[in-house]
Amino acid sequence: MRLSIVVAASENNVIGSSGGIPWRLRDDQLFFKNLTLNHCILMGRKTHESIGRLLPGRTTIILSQREAYSVPGAHVAYDLNAAEEIALALGEEELFVVGGEGIYALALPHAQRLYLTRVHTHIEGDVSLPAPLNLAEANFRCLKSEPHEKDERNEYAYTFETWERHQKD
Numbered sequence: 001m002r003l004s005i006v007v008a009a010s011e012n013n014v015i016g017s018s019g020g021i022p023w024r025l026r027d028d029q030l031f032f033k034n035l036t037l038n039h040c041i042l043m044g045r046k047t048h049e050s051i052g053r054l055l056p057g058r059t060t061i062i063l064s065q066r067e068a069y070s071v072p073g074a075h076v077a078y079d080l081n082a083a084e085e086i087a088l089a090l091g092e093e094e095l096f097v098v099g100g101e102g103i104y105a106l107a108l109p110h111a112q113r114l115y116l117t118r119v120h121t122h123i124e125g126d127v128s129l130p131a132p133l134n135l136a137e138a139n140f141r142c143l144k145s146e147p148h149e150k151d152e153r154n155e156y157a158y159t160f161e162t163w164e165r166h167q168k169d
């Protein structure tokens with residue numbers, strides 16, 4: 001099963017601020033929806049609580065080490081292995097890791113694919129991608145890079161990038 005990270009990050013690697021996402025990019029939300037619809041998504045307990053509901057049309061696995069933590073309609077996993085086993089048992093071929101910081105840090109060393117929306121701004125925030133994030137050094141290669149201008153639906157310019165990890169020879 002492929003482990004894939006889905007993340008939007010500013011040029012200075014910020015992904016969150018005050019428990020939310022510090023930009024409004026409607027076409028990134030649409031991209032996220034189309035990518036993950038009818039699939040299994042994995043998120044940290046804090047990201048789940050910041051969204052405040054389960055995303056419809058997806059199976060949600062929440063990572064938490066709190067005892068007896070449960071969310072009706074979602075699976076709760078204690079660690080990454082347990083989350084992957086749940087997704088496998090559900091017949092999934094790809095598990096989408098959708099944040100936040102702690103969960104990206106956990107999944108990045110094991111991820112085969114990264115869907116990165118690079119938001120073209122430097123912005124203040126209190127949650128960032130795990131540093132240092134050198135994708136080329138981590139053996140990722142860019143498969144796709146699709147730039148978009150800012151417009152009335154998207155408050156910053158942004159680029160959809162797809163990165164895939166290649167096995168070392």
Ligand SMILES: NC(=O)c1ccc[n+]([C@@H]2O[C@H](COP(=O)([O-])OP(=O)(O)OC[C@H]3O[C@@H](n4cnc5c(N)ncnc54)[C@H](OP(=O)(O)O)[C@@H]3O)[C@@H](O)[C@H]2O)c1
Nearest residue numbers: 008016019020044045046047064065066099100101102103
């Ligand atoms: N830009 C983006 O694409 C994007 C995507 C998602 C989220 N975000 C932003 O990121 C922020 C939230 O991220 P965050 O880092 O604060 O929280 P988070 O990663 O969503 O959740 C952290 C929680 O996950 C659980 N956890 C962490 N490591 C674990 C492990 N090794 N095993 C099991 N459970 C583990 C713990 O839950 P317990 O305390 O219950 O044990 C921990 O408190 C928000 O601002 C959100 O808007 C941005």
